[in-house]
Amino acid sequence: xxQLVESGGGLVQxxxxxxxxxxxxxxxxxxxxxxxxxxxxxxxxxxxxxxSRSGGSTYYxxxxxxxxxxxxxxxxxxxxxxxxxxxxxxxxxxxCAASSKMSASYSYEYHYWGQGTQVTVSS
Numbered sequence: 001x002x003q004l005v006e007s008g009g010g011l012v013q014x015x016x017x018x019x020x021x022x023x024x025x026x027x028x029x030x031x032x033x034x035x036x037x038x039x040x041x042x043x044x045x046x047x048x049x050x051x052s053r054s055g056g057s058t059y060y061x062x063x064x065x066x067x068x069x070x071x072x073x074x075x076x077x078x079x080x081x082x083x084x085x086x087x088x089x090x091x092x093x094x095x096c097a098a099s100s101k102m103s104a105s106y107s108y109e110y111h112y113w114g115q116g117t118q119v120t121v122s123s
Contacts, residue, residue, distance in 0.1 A: 002026040002098045002112040009094060009117030012086055016121070020081040022096030022114055029077040030054070033099045035110060036070060036081050038092035038119075045095070047105050051079065059105065064090075086121045093118050 008020040022034070030053055039045040049060045049070040058070050069082040079096055094117050097110035104110060 002029075002032065004096050004098060004112055004114035006094065006096050006114040006117040009119045011120045011122065014086060014088055014121055014123050016086050017082070017084045018086065018119060020083065020094055020096075020117060020119075022079045022081075024077045024079070024098065030074040031100065032112075033101060033104050034070075034072055034079040035097045035099065035104060036079075037095045037097060037107060038090075039095070039116075040089075040092040043092075045107055047107070048094070049081065050103065050105055052103070057103075059103075083119070086119075088121045088123045091119060091121050 003025045004022055006022045012018055035050040036048040037045050038048050051058050051070045051072050055072045067085045072079040096114045098112040099110045101109050
């Protein structure tokens with residue numbers, strides 16, 4: 001089992017920044033690909049970003065490219081999401097997730113999920 005706890009969400013004005021953190025406990029963190037997903041009210045959960053086990057490879061959905069940066073610190077068992085130039089359409093509950101696959105960008109490929117953290121961007 002892997003337990004994931006997100007933090008860092010909040011209310012921010014458009015153009016502002018937030019840094020999300022996801023602390024993992026349980027099994028060896030570096031064995032897992034880590035992803036961020038988000039779910040806006042009335043919408044399905046969508047993929048945001050993924051980072052490889054070593055942190056050497058990252059991938060983003062088009063809508064956040066150039067604005068969001070995913071990173072991880074395997075010594076601290078933590079994955080981060082730096083979010084800059086936030087837009088109202090980024091408003092959602094953000095979830096981190098862990099997958100034992102080599103790469104994963106679909107929610108069904110992830111085995112463990114955090115409880116989510118709310119990000120609200122005002123216009």
